Amino acid sequence: MEKEIHFKIKRQQGPDAQPYWEEFKMPYAPSHNVVSALMYLREHPTNTRGEKVDPVVWDCNCMEEVCGACAMIVNGEPRQACAALIDDLEQPIELEPLTKFPLVRDLMVDRQKMFDALQQVKAWIKVDGSWDIHRHAPLVSPKVQDIRYLFSRCMTCGCCMEACPQFHEGSSFVGPAPLGQVLLHNSHPAGEYDKEERLHAVMGDGGITDCGNAQNCVKVCPKDIPLTDAIARLGRQTTAQWLRDLFTN
């Protein structure tokens, strides 16, 4: 086993600064992951040239792969840094920030776009209020529930967005994750009432017709969310909706 952990980290002091690569080495210990190693490095921020430098900036919160904060590119692949075990990675380990979102600093990016998209597709169930109405929601079959559960675990990490060739600065495609949320909310017995509104939100420019069906999104999703199934299903639903619109107008 190697005695050291060797990192090559793509750094950038701010959005307008020039990016550069910096290397770090730290003592090996079993069961380190990328987040715990970055924690070590922020306490000992000396690069391989022996220079003391600003600690690397990155995002993380839960460290259990449920909050979605620590997504970055690890050895070329977008993934959660906390679940990237050092023992499983080839060294030097290359860390880069996600490229599809505005850079803040080093490995930290601003994924506001994804949260805006959730607003755009109205990813919520309309309720009369947050008070008790002494009734449950209509029953949900365990089958439907199982499918909904797959999608409800999306942690807005952005890995799928990073991998998707159709999602980039020049395109207005909302990206795979928000489409999964449309399906989630349309499949709730009360959420279904607003199905049309949500479908309309993804029908126009930037909607699902832009999807090249490359399946890249599914491959990188850390939660194995069947995004392309959702996209296919929404594709059928939007076509039907389009026809309905044609007749009603």
Add this chain to the structure above:
Amino acid sequence: MATKPKVIVVGGGLGGLWATLRIAESGFPVDLFSLFPVKRSHSCCAQGGINAVLDVKGQRDSIWQHVVDTIKGGDYLAQQPPIKNLCEAAPGIIRTYDRMGVTFSRTPEGSMDQRLFGGVKNRRTAFAGATTGQQLLYAADEQVRAFEAEGKVKKYEEWEFLSVVLDDEGTCRGITAMNLVDMKVHAFRADAVILGTGGLGLIFGRSTMSTNSTGAAASRVYQQGARFANGEFIQFHPTAMKGHDKNRLMSEACRGEGGRIWVPKTAGDTRAPNDIPEDERFFFLEEWYPAYGNTVPRDVASRAIYRVTRHMGLGLGGEDVVYLDLTHHPREFLEKRLGGILDMYQTFSGEDPYTQPIKIFPSTHYSMGGILVGYEKDGETGGMVPVHPKNHASTIGGLFACGECDSAYHGANRLGANSLLSATFSGIVAGDASVAHVKGIKKRADDTADAAYDNEKKRQDDINRKLTSPTGKENPFALHHELGELMQGHVFVERDNKGLDQAIEGLKKLRERSQSMCLDDNGTWSNQSLSWARQIQDMIVLAEVIAKGARLRDECRGSHYKAEFELKIPEGKFEGDPEFEEYKAKWKANNDKWLKATIATHADDGPEIEFKQIDTSVLPPEKPRDYR
């Protein structure tokens, strides 16, 4: 025309989000502050479930039983009237979450399922797969986003709360916060402020909690005059997997499904676990507690593991680690019953829990104590008046607290699956209380002199300036390790007064050292070292509250254990036996002395502590807890 009164909510976990919802629904504007997008808050970590009596399992479960379990679980230390409301509101809260689209696990007929959870007899815990907290958080997040889309909620994400702004009378009129991207401090006006900033596990170094759980925000308002209650009551979870970054919770279900806890009989045994024959393994829980074996309550298990490692030196490789062994079960069985948990272990340890025993140790998990909050008692029901400006109000006028950072409901120990409930419920109550408060205020934040805001902003700017112009050589991240070691060393699952004195001394020194730091980053753009340096200073102050409370409380109650003062139930004796009656008399005398909340007030040279009476009118402590 005068603008509408505004409320600031700090924190977007379950507590903060529900407070935000209630205020927005009432038609008042809300500014919501969080360290990061609220959807990433620590609440997403909760796996197990949320308690509510739905009585869908044919067990004649009752709300009263939930009240009793909560009060007794907390060893009677919680103010009782609000617990009544908590348990009464729980079923409605679950129904509301259901309407909001939470993917609760279902029975074959499509209705809500409920499971059994620690410390109770009935199946009372609703759950959504293995990610209940995440699912509840997302539901609240989505509802808040709908209000945001209407312009009724304004989010300040990537902002750190630094302090409240107090006027001449000491009333809260707003906050200061730091933009974590450009590191600039701003002051904001508000007619009420609600803190929902979560737990404080990171004070113990690593815990099962997320990076947002430092307690720094609570410490800041404490240092500005808010009282802090029951700090010494920290729940330790017996079975966590230790990591370099955090301790990951291995659910109680592992023991429930037959997991056996053991260490090699001989210290220093270097053989691989599977090479150690059965008769050379020490199944200490089974040996010490034959009646319960491995399923003893959390606190008992934690202390036994502690004893085996720290007192007997039998931890694996001499370290703080013991085995939790499930390998005697077939793989299919484990996959079906514990798949989610074991997969997580595999992901993060790189080891196969189906063939190798899991390595665990107790970990800091939850803080029962927190910012002291009040309530208005309802003379008729014996509960809390549902909507009242005193509910969840801190001792600073205009400042409220909800969620894990408050001190309500859980007393000396929290029941499993009761805190997602209390975080939600307290958010509702605090939100409603803040609305009642702003409706009744005579003086508005807009009437407060600019000087109050300017001065507070200047005070915060000065702290930043001091930290970024090196005054010493202390590294803020290294200080955190030391803090963790001190707290785990002396203020952990087992405490004694000598160790606590050492802890208090050590913390004092740490506090002084934290005043002379040297950051490796003195920049003004997304400077995480600066933010952390500020937090570590405030964590140390709160650590002193925890340690001092523990030092003064000479008894065992709930999660707080000092061997010297343990009152043991006489073995084999029951009500009516003279030995038992004698024990009961001692227990009552102890309650007369110690059934009181610990209230800390900040002073420059450490906390000042007083004790406050508990309202036990709902369920007076007549009988000792007896789980035999």
